Amino acid sequence: MSDLTSAARAESLDAADPLRAHRHRFVGADTGLVYFDGNSLGRPLVVSADRLHSFVVEEWGGRLIRGWDEGWFALPLTVGDELGRATLGAGPGQTVVGDSTTVLLYKLVRAALDHQVRADPARREIVVDSDNFPTDRYVVEGIAAERGCAVRWIEVDRAAGVSVEQVRAAVGPATAVVVLSHVAYRSGHLADAPGITAAVHEAGGLALWDLCHSVGAVPVALDEWGADLAVGCTYKYLNGGPGSPAFAYVAERWQAELTQPIQGWMGHADPFLMGPDYEPSVGIRRFLSGTPSVLAMQPLRDMLALVDEAGMDAVRAKSVALTSYAVELADALLADAGVRVASPRDAGRRGGHVTLTHPSMREVTARLWAEDVIPDYRDPEGLRIGLSPLSTSFAETRRGLLAVREVLAALS
Structure with a gap:
């Protein structure tokens, strides 16, 4: 040998x-x-086993419903800020943890598309590559059908990935939003995110990045790239555990502009008012819908601390x-x-x-x-x-x- x-x-x-x-x-x-x-x-x-035991016995078992007032209610935002700082290159107030990747993809793609169509009715195309992760493709196809819009496909080499040149050739006056993966799930190809984002913006589109196969393994710089939106899971390189909640990034400049389509009580301006009408919260909280999984966020916090340390x-x-x-x-x-x-x-x-x-x-x-x-x-x-x-x-x-x-x- x-x-x-x-x-x-x-x-x-x-x-x-x-x-x-x-x-x-x-x-x-x-x-x-x-x-x-x-x-x-x-x-x-190893430390997550201790954290989960402590959480069940002390926070859940000891504080019971008081836990919501003592920290759980804010956890999707506080953990989101930790995640954004340690792994996403995202300033505070732009990342939220909750829901699954699929649900968050739906929310953000749909919100981006609706905004673009309101601003310019000619922008009725969602651009996605043919080798993107199945969930991304399925969600995009479903939203296009639901909203009477079209999908423009970028055909890619499965051993390579999407290039800036291919994106430039695909986008134009009809482009609403472009949905791409930073790291291709099949080949591992690492996209030129800043170059592609710039190309999308030149055409007047919004760029949404799927970070599932990069977050925690590859440095991400969403603010620096000028990214508009991003989603990702936390059970791969962030070791949150099976089914741990996903995250969404919405650049601050878009938070008041986008209307997320799943209006729930956790995204309300005053969730405990229990009023007759929905009024979205200010900032990133408006992209929450239902009750977040507080228990499932606990292991994620341990891994974020380790990534931050390393x-x-x-x-x-x-x-x-x-x-x-x-x-x-x-x-x-x-x-x-x-x-x-x-x-x-x-x-x-x-x-x-x-x-x-x-x-x-x-x-x-x-x-x-x-x-x-x-x-x-x-x-x-x-x-x-x-x-x-x-x-x-x-x-x-x-x-x-x-x-x-x-x-x-x-x-x-």
Whole structure:
């Protein structure tokens, strides 16, 4: 075995990793299981078990309904500000936590479209790429049908992603809103968000970014980009747990202009007035609808504190090192078996995961799961390796790629 793929090299990379001390803070990270699916569901933090116990016994059990007045009511905004500062490059008062990604996508796309049509009835197109995450495409199609508008599709290479040039070619006087993912869920392609946002604005459109596969792994600078809107989940690289609430970003300049379509009591100017008419709250709170999941926000707070402690630049550096190492190992160990790297090779254009393609990858994934090696599978023929920077080691990455080689050899 070459020096490139040796255990000694993986050990030396781990020894030089400035974030290595954080790994023991995740449940199960020191076991023999190889976890390549942190971009679908992150490992829990050990401290979150203590936080949840304390919350149930002391806040929920001890304070009961008083908890709403003592902090829970403000939590979607306070956690939103923490998330915005630590991971989104967003100033205070622009991020709120609550609902699912799908619901928040609906709210913001619909609000953006309605605003644009009110301002200019000719702007009746929503632009989205053909390889965006299914939820994004489904929501966009549903809203277009509901509002009598059209969808303009950008056809993209599944191993690459949307470019500035493609966006410029797609937008124009009919563009209302453009919905794109910062990191492509299939290939890991990292979009030129500031360049694309500028192109959308030049055409008079609004830019909405899906940050599900970038937040917590790739630095985001929403305010600096001039982004209008964004959504993202918190159970991937933010380790909030299965079904943890999503977040929405609405740039301050748009908060009073947009009418969110799901009017609920939590977004009312005075929720406890219980009056006959709906009056939206001032600021980001108006984008809330129903009662937020206070319990489900607790683990997210722990991970935001850890990301803040480590720093997003250091997290990104580790992510680049891990994915680059995975690409090197794939080339050295798997190319002879016909495996192709279906992610950008330029680390500057790659997010936090790497996709490997081979006709047998669906069966490979199933066999690996039985051996406690956990990647995920994405059509067509893609084995996706999600490498969470704070909980994944280089030695773990090497063990996983060796296991892929062994299963492919057995199948052949």
